[in-house]
Amino acid sequence: SAESSETLFCPISDTVAAEIFKKKPRSRHHRWRCAEVTFTCPEEALCQHWVSSIREQLAAIASRPKHLLVYINPYSGKRQGKRIYERKVAPLFAQAGVSTHVIVTERANYARDQLKTGAELQKFDGVVCVGGDGMFSEILHGLIWRTQIDGGVDPNCPEEELIPCTLRIGIIPAGSTDCICFATVGTNDPVTSALHIIVGDSQPMDVCSVHHNNTFLQYSVSLLGYGFYGDVLTDSERKRWMGPARYDLSGVKMFLTHHYYEGTVSYLPAKGIMGTPRDAARCRSGCVVCQHNRQLLPEKAERYEVDEASESDSEWRTLRGKFLAINAASMSCACPRSPKGLSPAAHLADGTTDLILVRKCSRFDFLRHLLRHTSKDDQFDLAFVEVHRVRRFCFTPRHCQSDSDLDLRENGKHQIFSQICRDHPACGCAPAYSSWNCDGEILNHTAIDVRVHCQFIQLFARGIEEPKVFEELPNPCAI
């Protein structure tokens, strides 16, 4: 009988592809591509038997998603989200037998609100967002909120032990910064992310809860930034029409205005853990630091008591001063603008955040610090910069010590004067307040209490893989 053949598709990284096809690996690491492998056999019946067996084996892998809920933000980044999904991602999902329910968002917070209340989540194995960090944040908030309400937990109480989300989140990058995707996959490439979703990868991730006076404000997984990054975000929101370039323009503008802010930072250092923010080692796929530090945390009830105990033991430390930037990086915050990130040695899932304090310094020195984010030099090795690995921290701006100051500020006067000062830096009057940039969203309070929840959510990712040397490559048939 005639030979029969069937083509199967399998995701492979550039490095493995290079080994199979004896090509040089491409310089853009961490990208995955589909490869076609054609098997031939003498009988059609045998061929069909092989195909159905392989399909059955794949279907039996419980970690692979079968039904996904997909939200597309059509206005993310360069407004290409819909196109990217339809052209690059949907065909891969179809080929891999993953069924999808696709929703294009109609307004900001459309996805978040649907997930909070409306969406029937039981039938899905995960939720995918197509967009930037803001779109991811919507999905995160919708899912966490829904899980807490269903489980009878009050998200407004900062001391409450939250219930972790079980649905995994996938990110198809189509945004302006794509930091969360870049720092968990190593690249912001839609095809690579789609393939990580298809093979059912899982990467745990820490989540910070942000409260103000016992009222829940927001969750954060990447950057919480006050001062420079808060001001860049506030200024860039008015330039959304420019797309991702808005951040470059606002970045230069805010660097030139050189505003500093007074306030008090208190933090609870992460004690007894493996790793420091100045390590040369990086958080990589299967990170032992994340696994080790997770095991240090006692289980639910005890953990709560330990936190209480360490607070009463006065392990909190307090710093006052004038700061150009206060950043909490719960992950490296690597992105195409800064491939090593704000805190290169931060970990995705170790239950800590790196608190970076940049004190008032000259413009020249601040520029040195910023430029080091884009080179091999250590951005923390400067006299006006300090970094601490913490489990929890609070910030109070100087003029916000009393309730009456707070009311005045939040009633709008502060917002108006701050805005005038920002728009007319020549007036010489430094604004008293910045805003917090919380994963790309502006918080409407400045006095905040932040707590890290270790490995609170799971992404369809596997962390950044170290490039392998060819001798160590696995047999491609075993991938």
Ligand SMILES: CCCCCCCCCCCCC/C=C/[C@@H](O)[C@H](COP(=O)(O)O)NC(=O)CCCCC
């Ligand atoms: C003069 C040279 C300056 C070089 C500085 C480079 C430092 C860049 C570090 C960027 C860290 C970004 C952390 C991620 C933030 C995002 O969540 C947020 C929203 O993203 P998206 O929703 O996709 O729009 N992006 C930003 O806040 C932009 C920060 C840009 C700062 C220049």
Ligand SMILES: Nc1ncnc2c1ncn2[C@@H]1O[C@H](COP(=O)(O)OP(=O)(O)O)[C@@H](O)[C@H]1O
């Ligand atoms: N249909 C929509 N119209 C307007 N804004 C939206 C819509 N869907 C989501 N958003 C909001 O757009 C903002 C930016 O989204 P994001 O995906 O992060 O893009 P970018 O990376 O370009 O900032 C987020 O705050 C999100 O809530």
Ligand SMILES: [Ca+2]
């Ligand atoms: Ca962390």
